Amino acid sequence: MSRRSWYACPAEKVISRLTSKVTDPIRVGVVGLGRGFALTAPSALVSQFVQFLAATAPREESRAAFQDIFRGVTYLSYHDLLNDPSIEAVHIATPHQLHAEMAMQAAEHGKHVLVEKPIAISLSDAERMISACEINEVTLIVGPAHSFDGPILKAKQLIESDQFGRVLAINTLNYTDFMYRPRRDEELSTVDGGGVLFSQGAHQFDIVRLLAGGQVTEVYASTGRWDMLRDTEMSYQAMLRFSNGVTAQCTYSGYARFDSDELQGWIGETGNPKDPDNYGGSRKALVDFSRDDEVRAKLARTFSAKNLRGIAANNEHFGPLFLQCEHADLKIGPREIIVYKDFEKEVIPVPLIGGPREPVFKALYDSIRLGKNPVQTGRWCLGTLQVCHAVLDSAKRREPVFI
Amino acid sequence: MSRRSWYACPAEKVISRLTSKVTDPIRVGVVGLGRGFALTAPSALVSQFVQFLAATAPREESRAAFQDIFRGVTYLSYHDLLNDPSIEAVHIATPHQLHAEMAMQAAEHGKHVLVEKPIAISLSDAERMISACEINEVTLIVGPAHSFDGPILKAKQLIESDQFGRVLAINTLNYTDFMYRPRRDEELSTVDGGGVLFSQGAHQFDIVRLLAGGQVTEVYASTGRWDMLRDTEMSYQAMLRFSNGVTAQCTYSGYARFDSDELQGWIGETGNPKDPDNYGGSRKALVDFSRDDEVRAKLARTFSAKNLRGIAANNEHFGPLFLQCEHADLKIGPREIIVYKDFEKEVIPVPLIGGPREPVFKALYDSIRLGKNPVQTGRWCLGTLQVCHAVLDSAKRREPVFI
Structure with a gap:
């Protein structure tokens, strides 16, 4: 075979x-x-x-x-x-x-x-x-x-074609169950790279940086660290200012309550349809677990024949994403980019090619x-890591952090 | 009669x-x-x-x-x-x-x-x-x-009942055609109270302040002033920090492109259903207008029998609004509040009573x-006006403004 x-x-x-x-x-x-x-x-x-x-x-x-x-x-x-x-x-x-x-x-x-x-x-x-x-x-x-998701790359291409003028402002949010999926100890410890900044902020800031197309110069942020049993950053709100004048508001929550896939036609992060009726599944699964049980549950989600899904029906995504450009707004979703021009709206399908x-x-x-x-590249993504750290710093110091 | x-x-x-x-x-x-x-x-x-x-x-x-x-x-x-x-x-x-x-x-x-x-x-x-x-x-x-909209007052009541614990973070956005509706001269001049801060920020900051329940101590913001023919703030992104630790990300755009009523089941700000196919109507109506024509068009929208609508089918609203509280997230819409608890989701209808x-x-x-x-009250709303001014200041100075 x-x-x-x-x-x-x-x-x-x-x-x-x-x-x-x-x-x-x-x-x-x-x-x-x-x-x-x-x-x-x-x-x-x-x-x-x-x-x-x-x-x-x-x-x-x-x-x-x-x-x-x-x-x-x-x-x-x-x-x-x-x-x-x-x-x-x-x-x-x-x-x-x-x-x-x-x-x-x-x-x-x-x-x-x-x-x-x-x-x-x-x-x-x-x-x-x-x-x-x-x-x-x-x-x-x-x-x-x-930031490699098809619609993000397509949006980048459209922006570079200059038909919409410069990017001016970005708004993105993602509410998930990230922090209530089974986690190993280090995933719940910020100094060890746990919490939502390193794992999830890395996605969001990559996307925003790619589309904004400049250097992040300043970060103003707060973080949410509100579950003493999972004492790391479970959410954040960050405003990024770029050298080219773009500003971006980024919200992330991994609290497993509101799920912003509701705003994405119930297409999940991996591009697969999501069952809106399966509410609270992640938290329910954890409720009677000891730390050991949880680590075992994490292991059960690793690569295996059982865990192998087919190719998703849609592109992956990282939450609702809105761009304001000089001549159009863009809404970037897992199936399409909608371009809101002055007098007409254009839907640009982004078909999945390959996985x-x-x-x-x-x-x-x-x-x-x-x-x-x-x-x-590694060097460019170092910039994303700087933003992750800047969010942590800004939240702690309650002031803007310059990069 | x-x-x-x-x-x-x-x-x-x-x-x-x-x-x-x-x-x-x-x-x-x-x-x-x-x-x-x-x-x-x-x-x-x-x-x-x-x-x-x-x-x-x-x-x-x-x-x-x-x-x-x-x-x-x-x-x-x-x-x-x-x-x-x-x-x-x-x-x-x-x-x-x-x-x-x-x-x-x-x-x-x-x-x-x-x-x-x-x-x-x-x-x-x-x-x-x-x-x-x-x-x-x-x-x-x-x-x-x-901030007097039924669902906002209901949310305030729910928060005060303390069943969800403290409010921790708020996220709200509103993309409208506000700045491309017919406008008088002073509505396009910031020093005369024009632009989106005074007219629209006043709504958004009222709502956020009411629900956050504390004093705004710090504002970090950018504004969009990107149409030289309508040279005032047409959009903003603002992050508000409150004395009680709440932070709020507020986005507003009056650019008449993306319309966030799309995320509200096409219920418009006034509670009336909106036709999703009527794209670009506001900008189209203005396109051949001189300033005089536009001022006349504004006059044509004033109070009259012709302009009098029936009672809307829903509460009014000011865009998608998400709250994170200690024990639940809340999504506040024109028909209902959805409470996302740890293990279950509760829909609290907010029927319209009277107009x-x-x-x-x-x-x-x-x-x-x-x-x-x-x-x-007047005194409380002075605080909202301070936030409006702080957004303008912060955007200009590119630094946080303390209140």
Whole structure:
């Protein structure tokens, strides 16, 4: 059975919509087969730009699942993966605190790096990763991340075509159950990279920075840290000011109460339809759990055949997103961009081509094969990490933080 | 024909839903029969708390309409209205710049004052109005304003019942066509009280202050002033910090592009259904207008039989509004409040009782007859005006403004 035929029909149909396929996909090895990779796997399986040939992860079950599903080899150690000469690029999908060391090791082995957001927890770690990749002349891209979502990239393209004039103001909000999904200890500890800033702010600030197109110079923010049993930032409100005059209001809540997917036609973050009647599911699931139970529940959500979903019906998204430009407003959703001009409204469909995470794989391909980097390089994403830290600082000091 | 029978059936049906009617409504005279009063009139006609007995306005047609519709007397001068001994309270519905003098004159004549928002343009004018009303021991209420909308008052009541714990964060946005409706010159000039801060910020900050329940201590904001033909603030983004720790993100755009009533089930600000297909109507109507044409078009929207609508089917609203409290999120809409608790979602319908502006008339009644003031007194609304000015200052200076 071929690697692709294992995977069911819908994905193949999606692929057939592409006019031509590349013949030299990037050969990727993945480290970390957790929740992040479980969400990436459907797109990875149908990608024309990457082939996931190898994996390493501490758990036997995950490795077995990778062998089954991807028909790839698995290694017991990261070191062995890095020494596999067939692997060109490493996808680092481990917990945040491991990103830096792993990226530097990959660079030293001459492997290109696709690292999950956030690039790292500390700015100095991010700097070290960037240096290591520059010195070793390998690509460093931070993703998958929602700034690679089809509609975001399409919006960026539209903005650059200059038909709407300059971007002037951005407003975005996302209310999710993020902090009440099962969490490991470090995910509930800010100094260890827990809370919504590093995991979720990284998405939102990437998106806003990409579309605003300038440097963030100033951040004014508050954070919500209101559940003493999960004592980290569970929500924030941040206003960003850019060098080009754009301002952006960003709201995030991971409190598992109001769900802003209600405003997105009940299409969830992953592009799949969401059941509006399943209210409070995340909190209910946690209610009788000890910390140990919760950590076990987290493990149960990692990459496996059971957790593998088909290709979503829509693009992924990160909450309602409104742009004001000189000549139009834009509303960017998981299916389409609506352009509100002076006298008419235009709906620009953004069909899903390949899996929802195909654009990040294309970016990796373009960087390695064509020498064409995306915006979301390590260095650029260091700027996003600065914003995450600035939000924490501003909330603590109750004053604007300059970057 | 009685004053009430002139008005058609639906209003009477609404009235019949009230269990008991007061027998001593406040006898009101109105000055200014412009657009503001055109929107207030339907509620005024069916109110049990007020009787609009007299009016004064410069235009003959408006006065005639008042005589026809309200069966009231009209005066050629404000002075004559103030000398009508049957009038207990004056509703000042004139352009912003006239509020202060008129309120002070009313107070000096011993008349209670219900003044349209904003209370005034300058803080010193507002102070003078407040003093005059205090010295003369008359009520000063600022309204109609959206902080009197049924769902806002209901939310305030729910919050005060303490079932959700403290309010922690607020997020609200409103994208309208406000600045492309026909405007007089001063409405396009900030120093004369034009732009969205005084007219629209006054609503939004009232609402947010009412629900947050503390003092605004700090404002961080940007404004949008991007149409050189209408060179005033057409939009803003403001973050408010309160003494009790609440923060609020407030976005307003009057650019007539994206319309956030789309997120409110296409119920418009006045509580009436809105036609989603009538895109760009406001801008289209202006496109071939000279300034003179536009001013004439504004006049055509003033109070008249033609412009008198029936009672709206829903409460009025001022855009999507989300609250995070300790134990629940609240989404406040024109029909209902949705309470998102930890494990369940509760929909609290907020039926319209009387006209959508009945609560402000009740507030006037309660103040004058029962000595029970609403939150929205002149002194309290001075605080809202301070926020409006702080937004302008913060945007100009690009730094937080302390209040």
